[in-house]
Amino acid sequence: MKEICIVEFPSNLGLKEPQPGKEPGVKKLPEWLWRHNLHKEINPKDVLTLDAPKYTNIKDPETQILNANSLVEYAREQAYLINNLLSQNKFPFIIGGDCSILLGTAIALKQKGNYGLFYLDGHTDFMDISLSETGGVGGMAASIVTGNGHPKLTDILNLSPYIKEENLWCVGNREYDEQYENEIQNSEAKYLSLKELRKQGISNCAEVFLSEIKNKNLDGFFLHIDVDVLNDEIMPCVDSRTPDGLSYAEFNELASYLFQSEKLTGLEITILDPDLDLTGQYTKDFVVNITSTFDKSRNNF
Structure with a gap:
């Protein structure tokens, strides 16, 4: 059984200002989740923080x-930290931050071998800079x-691509704009929108993904969880709100299949903004759900 290490990456470098002169509040997420007992429930061997x-x-x-330059600097530091944990056969339970924290972990995974990525997100985050209004x-x-985009970010340490496109599963998107979806549909990645996930069934989706990891003989897979994959009514404290989303029953079912896999190498939680959850109620509900689902599965590590 792998030792679990909570890793805190309190970064907001990948987001625009919510209003002029105000930083995105998601960098406060690690401390916020600690206040709402996530660390206590996960009970890690260590807690590491990289500002x-x-x-x-x-x-x-x-x-x-x-x-951009700060992201490259940070990604290199993140990769060094995660690489050390993986070398010690530890399980990094990462708390962001915004989704840009993935860069450092992805670099570390490339340094270690050939990994898959299960990208559970209410958006594809598979967008070319030409389509981005914010940068x-x-x-x-x-x-x-x-490996798509400017080499300053895609080829840090000459390691592009960090994850092979064919080993990316992008699951849960509900931004059904044709131009937006075309980017992922025209790639080699596996794309399951929220509609398609529900149509195919959660257990079937998880089974196919885990079979693919095994059949490709990958070294493992990493799980990205953007909390905006959850229904907007139960998780409105995110930077880019969209109607619909997974219920906690759906989220817990899917997460439990992935948590139980011995191929799961680590995970990250992103985007929950404490500034948008002043009472903490949405955060409390999230912590209860993810920790109970994780704890039921952790004996499989």
């Missing part, structure tokens, strides 16, 4: 991406880690 570089709302002229890596993270 992010200073946030700016300025686009890099070379890439047109927000905080935020949070909306492009899945695309960047599979």
Whole structure:
């Protein structure tokens, strides 16, 4: 059984300002989840924190991406930390931050071998910079880690692609804009929108994914959880709200299949913004659901 290590990446570098002069509040998420007992329930062997570089709302002229140089610097530091944990056969339970925190972990996974990525998100995050109005890596993270985009971000340490496109499963999107969906549909990634996930069935989807990891003889897979995959009524405290989404029953069912797999190498939780959940009620519900589902499965690590 792998030792679980909570890793805190309190970064908001991949998001635009919610309003002029105000930083995105998602960098407060690790402390916020600690206050709402996630750390207590997970009961990790260690808790490690890596502070992010200073946030700016300025686009890099070379890439047109927000905080590009800081993201590269941070990703290298993240990768070093995660690589060490994986070398010790530990399980990184990562708390963001926005979705750009994936870059460092993806680099570490590439350094270790050939891994799959289950990207559970209310958006594909598989977007070219040409379609981005904000220049935020949070909306492009899945695309960047599979080698699409400017080499400053896609080829850090000459490791592009960090995750092979064919080993990405993008699940749960409900942004049904044709131009937006075309990006992922025209890739080699497996794409299951929320509609398609429900149509095919959660257990079937998980079974096919886990079979593919086994049949491809991958070294493992990493689970990305953007909380905006949840229904907007139960998780409205996110930066990009969209109607519908998974119920907790659906989320817990899918998560439990993935948590139980011995091929699960680590996971990350992103996007819940404490500034948007002033009473903490939505956060409390989330912590209860994810920790109870995780704890029931952890004996399989």
